[in-house]
Amino acid sequence: MEKLFDINHGGYSVRCKLFYGKDIHAVENVVVVMHGFGSGKDGRSTVKFGERLIAKYHNYAALAFDWPCHGADARKKLVLEECLAYLESVVGYVRTQLGAKRIYAYANSFGGYLTLNYMEVKGNPFHKVALRAPAVQMYQTLWENMSEDERGKVEKGREIMLGFERKMKIGKEFLDALRSADVMRHDYLDDADNMLILHGTADEMIDIGVSKAFAENNVIELMAVEGADHPFSQPKHMDLAIQKIIGFFAD
Numbered sequence: 001m002e003k004l005f006d007i008n009h010g011g012y013s014v015r016c017k018l019f020y021g022k023d024i025h026a027v028e029n030v031v032v033v034m035h036g037f038g039s040g041k042d043g044r045s046t047v048k049f050g051e052r053l054i055a056k057y058h059n060y061a062a063l064a065f066d067w068p069c070h071g072a073d074a075r076k077k078l079v080l081e082e083c084l085a086y087l088e089s090v091v092g093y094v095r096t097q098l099g100a101k102r103i104y105a106y107a108n109s110f111g112g113y114l115t116l117n118y119m120e121v122k123g124n125p126f127h128k129v130a131l132r133a134p135a136v137q138m139y140q141t142l143w144e145n146m147s148e149d150e151r152g153k154v155e156k157g158r159e160i161m162l163g164f165e166r167k168m169k170i171g172k173e174f175l176d177a178l179r180s181a182d183v184m185r186h187d188y189l190d191d192a193d194n195m196l197i198l199h200g201t202a203d204e205m206i207d208i209g210v211s212k213a214f215a216e217n218n219v220i221e222l223m224a225v226e227g228a229d230h231p232f233s234q235p236k237h238m239d240l241a242i243q244k245i246i247g248f249f250a251d
Contacts, residue, residue, distance in 0.1 A: 015072045017065070033064040035109075049246075103125055109205070124191050133203055134199075142178065154171065196223065
């Protein structure tokens, strides 16, 4: 089953989608699903993950949500602190309202960066963490994929509009915050045994070498998916990733 709802907390309204079996009271484990930059909670890969998770394990649920300025969210200017506040609200809801015994994180790209940043700043609330093509160098990834004109505007203190399905305001303040919150400088050795990274060898947005370096520095298992691009757009690649992640969480 699917349920759309909002978490209203701290002056924010977080748009959520919950995937669960017939009995919500049977849920003991909740996977928080975090999408990438310019995507949303209704993306095909998120829906596929949620449906397959609850079809296989009746005591699991998946909760996906829109980051600020993404999907159905009402905000228009992206701010790093607000992203962390959204995740904090979701984690709090899963604990108090869903009564989860264990919380898991499945995060893609920008969502992977935010998950790591949250773990550094707020502590790690997750039993296990799976990252797919994480943007561990988010500042560099965003900067390198901007045009010369866009970079020039940002350097002059002007805001630009970035995104795919939906455009959002990006300014120097946000980019400076990303540069300061560099997850590559933090170590995750204490959490490494409960972390997994999947990355495609044909990723055109984030080189797999970046994930390999991050994984090696933190002794995290990395699974290279041969031929997969950044969004794992080929169904066979996405199916493999979902199967691996669900198995990792259920083990």
